[in-house]
Amino acid sequence: MIKVMIADDQELIRQSLQIVLSTHEDLKVVDAVENGFAVLESIKKERPDVILMDIRMPEMDGVYCTKTVKEKYPDIKIIILTTFDDDEFVFSALKYGASGYLLKGVSMDELYHAICTVYNGGAMINPDIATKVFKLFSKMSMSNYAIQVDDSLSKDLTQAELKVIQQVGFGLSNKEIAQKLYLSEGTVRNYVSIVLSKLELRDRTQLAIWAVQTGVTMQEFGDDND
Known part of the structure; x- marks a missing residue:
């Protein structure tokens, strides 16, 4: 059972999400x-697995709340769910550890899939802003948020792993990725897990930033999967 918390300043949205998500037997x-x-107070009692976090809320917004939650409860996954796709919001939410960023126009099936994905350690970004996020990774790679990895850790990466990265x-x-590289989704998941371990990185977001800042995203690979 995946325990979900909803954080949104609009009561109608909170109620609607609660009704829809409650139809799934594996969600609570x-x-x-x-x-x-209110999120920080509720966490002490409820300890959710996943939080659906709005950005613009009174008193404490979703970006700062994400930062605080991830500092105190790093195992709790956060999906930013908002009507805004402003660069600053995307940048900050991912920088502070959000596992997903979805616009409120997303379908309920996609939202359910996103919850399951981040709960199982994955990341989920709305396709409408994937390009924007990639550009933000580029910005982050050139800033003081760059991810530091010891060169010795990356020497043993295989070409197959680099393709996934x-x-x-x-x-x-x-x-x-599975569709593009003609792999099973499980194989891709294993590659990502192995790579994170090899590079001693915390999560997929850090891996993406590292891929941009080191130029892996600009490399050309042959057909050899070694």
Whole structure:
């Protein structure tokens, strides 16, 4: 059972999401709150697995709340769910550890899939802003948010692993990578897990930033999967 918390300042949206998500037997909405302060208070009691976080909320917005939650409860996954696709919001939410960024126009099936994906350690970014996110990774790679990896850790990466890393850098999901590289989704998931371990990186977002800043996204690979 995946425990979900909803954080949105609009009561109608909170109620609607709660009704729709409650139709899934493997999800349980443990609370629906109106701002970041309420999120932090509710977490102490409910300890959700995934939080659907609005950006613009009174008293404490979703970006700052994401930062605070990830600092105190790093295992809790956060999906930013908002009507805004402003660069600054995307940049900040991903920088502070959000696992997903979806616009509120997303279908309920896509939202359910996103919740399951981040719960299982994946990342989910709305296709409408995937290109924007890739550009943001480029910005981040040139800023003081650059990801540091010891050169010795990357020497043993295989070409197959580098191909997967490249696609992660482009902002693609495991499913999209699997289709593009003619692999199973499970194989891609294993590659990502192995690569994160090899490079000693925390999550997929850090891997994507590293891929951009090191130029992996610009490399050309042959057909050899070694």
